[in-house]
Amino acid sequence: MCGIFAYAGNDNCTKVIIDGLKSLEYRGYDSWGIALRTKDKITLRKNVGKVSEINELESVDADMGIGHTRWATHGNVTVENSHPHSDSEKRVYVVHNGIIENVKELKEYVPGDVFYSKTDTEIIPKLIARFMESSSFPDAVKKVVGMLKGNFAFVAIAKNSEYLIAARNGSPIVAAKHNQNFYISSDLQSLTPYSETALFIDDGELLIYDSQSHAIEFYDFINNKRIQKEAQTYDVNFMNCDRGSYKHFMLKEIFEQPEKLKATFDVNVVNGEIRFHYAIDPSQFKHVQRIVIIACGTSWHAGLVAEYWFESLVKIPVEVEYASEFRYRNPVIDRNTLIIAISQSGETADTIAGIKEAKKNGAQVLSICNVPGSTITRISDATVYTQAGPEIGVASTKAFTTQLEVLFLLTLMIAHYRNKINDTELKNYLDHLVQIPEKMNKVLINTEQIISIMQTHYIVSNALFLGRGVNYPIALEGALKLKEISYIHAEGYPAAEMKHGPIALIDRNMPTVFICIKDHSYDKVLSNIEEVKARDGIVIAVANDEDQRIGELADHVVFIPETIVELSPFLTVVPLQLLAYHIADKRGCNIDKPRNLAKSVTVE
Ligand code: AGP
Numbered sequence: 001m002c003g004i005f006a007y008a009g010n011d012n013c014t015k016v017i018i019d020g021l022k023s024l025e026y027r028g029y030d031s032w033g034i035a036l037r038t039k040d041k042i043t044l045r046k047n048v049g050k051v052s053e054i055n056e057l058e059s060v061d062a063d064m065g066i067g068h069t070r071w072a073t074h075g076n077v078t079v080e081n082s083h084p085h086s087d088s089e090k091r092v093y094v095v096h097n098g099i100i101e102n103v104k105e106l107k108e109y110v111p112g113d114v115f116y117s118k119t120d121t122e123i124i125p126k127l128i129a130r131f132m133e134s135s136s137f138p139d140a141v142k143k144v145v146g147m148l149k150g151n152f153a154f155v156a157i158a159k160n161s162e163y164l165i166a167a168r169n170g171s172p173i174v175a176a177k178h179n180q181n182f183y184i185s186s187d188l189q190s191l192t193p194y195s196e197t198a199l200f201i202d203d204g205e206l207l208i209y210d211s212q213s214h215a216i217e218f219y220d221f222i223n224n225k226r227i228q229k230e231a232q233t234y235d236v237n238f239m240n241c242d243r244g245s246y247k248h249f250m251l252k253e254i255f256e257q258p259e260k261l262k263a264t265f266d267v268n269v270v271n272g273e274i275r276f277h278y279a280i281d282p283s284q285f286k287h288v289q290r291i292v293i294i295a296c297g298t299s300w301h302a303g304l305v306a307e308y309w310f311e312s313l314v315k316i317p318v319e320v321e322y323a324s325e326f327r328y329r330n331p332v333i334d335r336n337t338l339i340i341a342i343s344q345s346g347e348t349a350d351t352i353a354g355i356k357e358a359k360k361n362g363a364q365v366l367s368i369c370n371v372p373g374s375t376i377t378r379i380s381d382a383t384v385y386t387q388a389g390p391e392i393g394v395a396s397t398k399a400f401t402t403q404l405e406v407l408f409l410l411t412l413m414i415a416h417y418r419n420k421i422n423d424t425e426l427k428n429y430l431d432h433l434v435q436i437p438e439k440m441n442k443v444l445i446n447t448e449q450i451i452s453i454m455q456t457h458y459i460v461s462n463a464l465f466l467g468r469g470v471n472y473p474i475a476l477e478g479a480l481k482l483k484e485i486s487y488i489h490a491e492g493y494p495a496a497e498m499k500h501g502p503i504a505l506i507d508r509n510m511p512t513v514f515i516c517i518k519d520h521s522y523d524k525v526l527s528n529i530e531e532v533k534a535r536d537g538i539v540i541a542v543a544n545d546e547d548q549r550i551g552e553l554a555d556h557v558v559f560i561p562e563t564i565v566e567l568s569p570f571l572t573v574v575p576l577q578l579l580a581y582h583i584a585d586k587r588g589c590n591i592d593k594p595r596n597l598a599k600s601v602t603v604e
Pocket of ligand 1: 297344347394484600
């Protein structure tokens with residue numbers, strides 16, 4: 001996803017912005033640009049490719065600048081389309097995240113203006129420059145920002161103007177001030193080297209920084225009035241991380257899971273009581289008659305697992321919706337509906353929009369998120385944080401399993417409050433949950449079987465992942481992991497569904513990964529495995545340690561420790577994460593920053 005970094009101050013402006021853009025690289029991008037202002041002169045550099053090739057800019061003397069890494073939405077990956085963009089006379093420069101939806105109408109305000117790019121962004125500096133013919137730079141921005149439709153965050157500078165101006169409507173942007181230095185970024189994490197406090201810009205707000213007086217103005221452009229906001233402290237340690245001795249962040253994050261699960265348990269369970277650090281109380285859910293879970297991608301898979309838990313233990317109906325569908329579907333929700341929004345980044349545009357739709361209909365919104373201070377945590381009625389810590393690998397792993405843990409604890413809390421489970425049952429579930437990190441470690445140290453499977457099958461072009469019950473979502477998750485980092489086409493299905501179409505794909509080139517643990521559907525999954533073997537298919541099974549039968553049927557078996565069925569997803573997902581990782585590594589893929597992907601999808 002696109003990244004923004006801007007700076008005004010007396011340090012080496014070029015270096016500060018370059019470092020800022022590099023810290024945003026993990027979000028994924030395909031081109032970059034930087035505009036550096038020295039009073040009446042603005043130097044522009046931009047190109048396709050990686051930010052690191054811009055060290056020749058070190059020589060530019062500037063006291064203010066804006067930088068951008070672009071993940072193409074409108075217009076191909078070209079130099080002309082990369083940001084910053086300017087007006088025709090090159091007086092105003094803008095970097096922008098998001099999508100301006102009414103560009104066509106807005107072009108009527110700049111008749112005759114020549115557009116050099118195919119981007120929606122270019123309209124912004126052109127409009128500002130046009131309004132600057134009769135207004136100051138800040139007033140021109142105030143006029144233009146109210147004309148834009150769509151999801152955006154932008155930062156603007158202008159020749160002969162001391163102002164650095166940021167605007168937000170739906171896409172994250174945050175600022176920080178330290179002495180006479182001022183920083184703006186699309187990602188709080190990139191501000192951690194500079195300040196332990198941040199100025200959070202919310203939707204509908206402008207931040208206007210005067211680099212001469214160092215004054216800061218917040219302006220509500222929806223209601224056209226100045227507002228007061230104070231800097232807020234945030235957890236700098238949360239935002240800082242490095243790869244350590246691991247080859248990739250993703251591998252580090254896979255191996256961090258036991259520790260992060262323990263941390264998530266310890267924060268939320270005190271003396272056998274589930275307290276969620278007092279962020280929520282079960283009485284808040286007394287009126288809840290239905291739960292709708294909204295999320296995207298891997299977070300959506302976590303919701304699918306939770307659906308099994310809520311329905312079997314709390315005994316209320318649950319729907320799991322893609323946030324992107326939920327937001328446009330005129331969903332039937334009311335005050336007796338609990339919306340649970342799941343998001344690692346807390347910045348996913350579709351999930352944010354889903355929350356707003358739900359709140360418009362009077363529903364209570366509880367979010368489960370990994371990033372403190374992120375947008376979703378600030379627009380929800382309550383948030384329970386996973387303790388995964390910063391997740392840098394684009395492919396989500398530790399965030400997923402800690403999301404599962406929070407969801408299971410939430411299930412237990414509500415089930416116990418509603419007397420669906422008694423004290424003894426609650427204690428038993430918690431006792432099993434507290435053993436998961438140790439059991440997961442046993443899976444993590446047993447990777448030789450995973451390596452053997454990788455060496456045999458890393459060249460395949462397609463794969464099928466099958467599971468039943470609470471492990472059907474894990475089949476989906478395994479397929480997504482393989483797809484997104486190795487670029488192998490993979491599909492996840494309920495195992496029984498294979499007979500309704502996918503079995504036509506089975507042949508000796510198509511590995512099928514089965515999750516086949518000792519639960520009520522074990523014998524049925526064995527039958528599905530036999531159906532695949534009868535068609536020369538390759539079978540890779542994730543099975544329980546004591547399973548004697550699976551070895552006679554499957555070509556490869558990855559054994560995992562037993563646990564209660566409800567908690568099996570914590571253990572069945574790990575071999576699939578490792579398999580995807582090692583296959584992608586063998587194929588030489590960019591595991592932490594897969595092509596076309598971004599860590600937080602802040603556009604629709
Ligand atoms: C997961 O591996 C993917 N990177 C992606 O599907 C991700 O889960 C999805 O974009 C949702 O992100 P969020 O959890 O930050 O909202």
